[in-house]
Structure formats: structure tokens, C-alpha cells
Amino acid sequence: MKSRKANPLFIGAFVVAGIAILATALIVLPGRHWFNQPHRVVMFFSGSVYGLQKGAPVVFRGVRIGDVTDVTVHYDRESDTFAIPVIAELTADAVRGLDGRADNDDIAHALPALIERGLSAQLGTQSLLTGQLYIDLDIRTKPKGKLRGGYTGEATEIPTSPTAFQALKTQLESVDLKKIVDDLSQIANSARTLIAAPELKQGLRDFAATAGHARQLAAQLERRAGPLTRGAESAMASVDRMGDKVSTAADKLGSGADKANELLDPKGPVVRDLQRAINELAQASTSLRDAADTDGPLLQQTERTMRELSQAARALRGLARSLDAQPQQLLLGREPDMPAPAPVPVAPAKEPAR
Incomplete structure (x- = not known):
């Protein structure tokens, strides 16, 4: 029997294919x-x-x-x-x-x-x-x-x-459900006790009575609402009229303030005239101070005139005394003055013996 020889090409292809399959599987x-x-x-x-x-x-x-x-x-x-x-x-x-x-x-x-x-x-x-x-x-x-x-x-x-x-x-696991249920149970018991209490019933009756009084009060207020409304309307009309008057007065006051601002304007004519008058008064005051000075010429002339007037008054008084004593001086002239008599000595008084 004749044996077949293995083909190296097939063996190589088989090995390469196995390696490729293995690599693909790994990837x-x-x-x-x-x-x-x-x-x-x-x-x-x-x-x-x-x-x-x-x-x-x-x-x-x-x-x-x-x-x-x-x-x-x-x-x-x-x-x-x-x-x-x-x-x-x-x-x-x-x-x-x-x-x-x-x-x-x-x-x-x-x-x-x-x-x-x-x-x-x-x-x-x-x-x-x-x-x-x-x-x-x-x-x-x-x-x-x-x-x-x-x-x-x-x-x-x-x-x-x-x-x-x-x-x-x-x-949720940290929540104590038993405690919550107990608290709800206590709240329910307290609510039942409160509802069944006589105080609540009395409070409800009082509330009903209060509601009746409130209805009566509302009816009375409704009856009186008409006059009160008319009075309020008239009061509002008066307030409106007063507001108009106040608005008019405010407008007048505003115009007066505007005029005052115009008068008091530093660049206005009134302020300039006042400034000019103040300057003239200052000049007159300076002149009066200068005239009233003790070393001034006006005061010295006045003092000289007063001295001459005083001398003339003394001369007139002497003439009047002379005419009074000798009226004939007007016709005969003034007589020479007589020498004054010598004073008579007076003996001192003796003191009484003791």
C-alpha cells in the first residue's frame, strides 16, 4: 500500500487559521x-x-x-x-x-x-x-x-x-412607626374627649347666641347705613371743597414764595438797592464819627464859639447890673467905681466864767 505524504501548505494554513481564531476569540x-x-x-x-x-x-x-x-x-x-x-x-x-x-x-x-x-x-x-x-x-x-x-x-x-x-x-427604617401610631391614637382619644365634653356643647350654644346677636347687629347697621352713608358723602364733599381751598392757598403760597425768591435774589434790583443804601449809611456813619472826634475842627470851632458867647453873656449881665444901679448912665455916662470900704474888725466874744 502506498502512503500519502502530508502537504506542508495545508498544515501551515491550518496553524495560521487556528492562531487567527484564537486571537479573535481573545479580543x-x-x-x-x-x-x-x-x-x-x-x-x-x-x-x-x-x-x-x-x-x-x-x-x-x-x-x-x-x-x-x-x-x-x-x-x-x-x-x-x-x-x-x-x-x-x-x-x-x-x-x-x-x-x-x-x-x-x-x-x-x-x-x-x-x-x-x-x-x-x-x-x-x-x-x-x-x-x-x-x-x-x-x-x-x-x-x-x-x-x-x-x-x-x-x-x-x-x-x-x-x-x-x-x-x-x-x-423609613429610622422612623418609629409604633410611636407614631401611639401618638395618633392619643390624639384621637383626646379629640373624642373634647367633642364629648359639656364645655364644647356650651361653647357651641354660646357661639350660636353670639351669631344671633351678630345678625341683629348687622340688621341694625344696615338700617343705619343709609344716613351714615349720606353723612359720609357730605363729609367727603366738604373734604373735597376744603382740599380745593387748600390747593388754591398752596398755589398762592407757592407764587408768593416765588416772588419772595425773586425779591431776595442776590442779583435782583431790591437786593442791589438795599446794598447801596447800606453802603451810604456806612459812609454817613463814618463821617459822623469823624465830626464827633475830640480833635476834629468842627468840635474845636464849636468850643471857641461857646467861649465867646459865654464872655458876651457875662458882659451883658454886668451892663444890666450897672444900668440897674445907675440908670443915668445912659445920659451922663458911667461914673468911676468907688473904692470898697475897709472891713471893720470884730472883737472876739468872751467866754462865760465857770
């Missing part, structure tokens, strides 16, 4: 990182993560950037609480793209910058029917994510923040 398979080194992160959740499984996607605004690799339970002895650390691996290229520095080979520099800006993780629902969850990463400033710390492995911790439903659930 197409999702959730596997074959050509780059993923970055490991950890996220601590305080509530239930039921529905979150290994291989669940980690997305940033709908774009898948990694996968969940492990979900465990951690007990804290100090606070006596439980936390759920979720380990995930992120694609390095995707994280570098989020930071905006694609040329950076180490994403350890990109994650802290994103966390500083507000990067946090939340649990999202993939399907309402199956209840499967995924990790949703986004930049959130309100509420800001919280870091737990205490992870001993090599992973970067990403803070977590509760969803709106989880926050509402936490608030």
Missing part, C-alpha cells in the same frame, strides 16, 4: 483583559447587595469600564457593624480616558483625581425581572461619597453613596 470575549493590566478597586456598601454577582459590569454613565471580581462580607469589631467590600477590576485605558490624560500609563494617578472631583459608586439595577445589579460610577457632589477605609489588600478605594431609593428606605 471578542467581553469582560476579559488580555492585552492590558487592569486596575483593582474596592467599594464598601453598607446595605444589601443581593443580585450583584461576579462578572457584573462596572459602568461610567452607561459605558462599561470594568467587571466585578469578588463580593465578600467584612465585620468591624470596633463599631459592631457589617460592610460589603466589592472588588472590581477597571480597564486602564477607560480610566485614563476619564481623566483626560490618555498618555499616562499609570491609572493610579487618574483615579485619585477623579475621586477628588466627586467620583463615587452606586448600585444600579440591570433588570427589574431578574433583580441583577451592577456598579454605577459617576461624578456626584450631592450627596458626596464616603470612604470607609480599612481594606488590607492592594486596591484603590472608591467612595460609595446611596441611591435615592436606598436613602428613602433608610429614612
